[in-house]
Amino acid sequence: MSGDILHFTKSAHQRTLESLPWFLTQTLDPDERELVERHLRGCPECRAELESQRRFREAYADSDIAVDPEQALAKLRPRLARTHSAPQPWRARWVDRILGAWRSRPAWTTLALTAQLGIILALGWALNRAEQAVPSYHTLASAGMPTRTQGDLIIVFDPGTQQRTVQAILRAAGARVVDGPLASGAYVLAVSPGSLAATLARLRAERGVALVEALRTEGTP
Amino acid sequence: MVHGRKASPAAVAGGPETAEEGELALLQRVAAGDRAAFELLYRCYFPRLTRFLGRVLQRPHTVEEVLNDAMLVVWRKAASFNGQSRISTWIFAIAYRRALKAIKRFDDPIEFDEEQAESLHPGPDAALMHRQLSATLGWAIARMPADHRAVIELTYFHGCRYQEIAQIMGCPVGTVKTRMFHARRRLQLLLSDRMEDLP
Numbered sequence: 001m002s003g004d005i006l007h008f009t010k011s012a013h014q015r016t017l018e019s020l021p022w023f024l025t026q027t028l029d030p031d032e033r034e035l036v037e038r039h040l041r042g043c044p045e046c047r048a049e050l051e052s053q054r055r056f057r058e059a060y061a062d063s064d065i066a067v068d069p070e071q072a073l074a075k076l077r078p079r080l081a082r083t084h085s086a087p088q089p090w091r092a093r094w095v096d097r098i099l100g101a102w103r104s105r106p107a108w109t110t111l112a113l114t115a116q117l118g119i120i121l122a123l124g125w126a127l128n129r130a131e132q133a134v135p136s137y138h139t140l141a142s143a144g145m146p147t148r149t150q151g152d153l154i155i156v157f158d159p160g161t162q163q164r165t166v167q168a169i170l171r172a173a174g175a176r177v178v179d180g181p182l183a184s185g186a187y188v189l190a191v192s193p194g195s196l197a198a199t200l201a202r203l204r205a206e207r208g209v210a211l212v213e214a215l216r217t218e219g220t221p
Numbered sequence: 222m223v224h225g226r227k228a229s230p231a232a233v234a235g236g237p238e239t240a241e242e243g244e245l246a247l248l249q250r251v252a253a254g255d256r257a258a259f260e261l262l263y264r265c266y267f268p269r270l271t272r273f274l275g276r277v278l279q280r281p282h283t284v285e286e287v288l289n290d291a292m293l294v295v296w297r298k299a300a301s302f303n304g305q306s307r308i309s310t311w312i313f314a315i316a317y318r319r320a321l322k323a324i325k326r327f328d329d330p331i332e333f334d335e336e337q338a339e340s341l342h343p344g345p346d347a348a349l350m351h352r353q354l355s356a357t358l359g360w361a362i363a364r365m366p367a368d369h370r371a372v373i374e375l376t377y378f379h380g381c382r383y384q385e386i387a388q389i390m391g392c393p394v395g396t397v398k399t400r401m402f403h404a405r406r407r408l409q410l411l412l413s414d415r416m417e418d419l420p
Contacts, residue, residue, distance in 0.1 A: 018398040021405075027382040053405070057377045059354040067285050069267040073260060076289040080256065080296055151243075156265055159272065159378075182244045184265035184309060211264045 012039060016046050024053050069211075151178050151188030152196055153203070154213050159185075161208035169209065173202050188215070244308045252299035259296055266292070266309075269379065270316050276374040277320045279363050280327065287323045291316040306388050313379075314389045317371060324367050361411040369404035372397055 016039040180187035191199040203212040250258030375381040
């Protein structure tokens with residue numbers, strides 16, 4: 001191990017410096033984390049930098065943006081209605097435009113377009129053959145995507161809420177975490193049978209809870 | 222992806238695979254046009270997107286507009302999510318692109334209340350110093366490029382892995398590390414004059 005301490009290469013030192021932010025947030029892969037730990041043991045400069053980043057991060061995490069989610073969502077709702085409903089008229093307008101352009105075309109374009117169509121069809125056939133050899137991926141519209149997990153409530157804590165406060169809130173409400181953290185920072189909670197409404201109300205009254213919503217209505221599985 | 226330093230979720234609950242499936246189920250409902258599912262997703266992401274966009278845009282009055290533009294894209298494009306990244310990465314990437322577009326439109330100076338940063342409330346010494354440091358950091362971060370602000374925010378506050386940040390920002394992982402390194406150096410330079418009296 002002493003060799004690692006005495007014979008740092010410049011690139012190892014530089015790599016450690018570049019990785020420190022993610023070492024601090026504990027998001028490095030295990031092998032990468034181990035390399036950083038080994039380097040830190042013998043490098044006072046990197047240890048000082050790590051300590052500096054830790055202090056920076058503690059001060060940095062304070063948030064000062066205040067926007068009301070309900071007011072913002074209220075402004076978005078009319079746009080949702082416009083964008084998700086009735087796609088047909090939009091398509092119809094484009095069909096009309098294309099047909100109109102076709103009807104008013106010059107005579108020579110028929111031959112050119114026919115040749116172009118032939119080339120496109122040939123390329124499409126070739127591409128189709130190539131794609132059959134490539135593994136496909138699925139979109140959400142595809143069948144066979146995973147389905148949801150079980151739970152009664154979904155909850156989001158205020159970003160500034162301490163871990164011990166979160167635990168105290170959950171204990172007092174008689175709720176337990178069955179899933180999460182979801183990537184959004186939300187958790188899925190389970191509550192005792194028959195206590196959904198009461199738990200929901202209790203959690204909504206808690207400081208430190210940014211959002212809590214029921215995933216089912218009382219009495220449904 | 223987690224809120225790294227506070228309410229450490231990893232200590233509270235379980236594995237990321239099932240968690241991702243839970244969000245995927247929600248997004249599937251959004252893709253099918255389920256408004257209630259969308260509003261739930263919106264509320265779940267709202268605090269984190271607000272924070273992220275606030276830091277990247279540095280113009281509080283534009284956060285709501287850009288956030289809504291981004292979530293409108295989520296609403297319209299949910300069916301095109303192909304599972305090749307985490308859902309949060311996909312949503313943050315959309316928000317980041319909308320933020321960059323918005324920044325290009327700006328011709329007003331960045332908003333930063335110098336007076337507010339200077340007029341600190343009285344309180345215990347430690348709290349006072351902490352507020353002072355936070356205000357100073359806010360001043361320095363407002364003077365950095367948007368891509369540096371984004372990588373700092375996603376790393377230190379949102380706890381993203383650098384691979385996720387690369388996906389969100391649409392760049393190689395090496396670029397993420399380099400940006401972070403230079404952002405740190407730039408911050409140190411900016412703060413060097415102001416940090417002398419701070420811990």
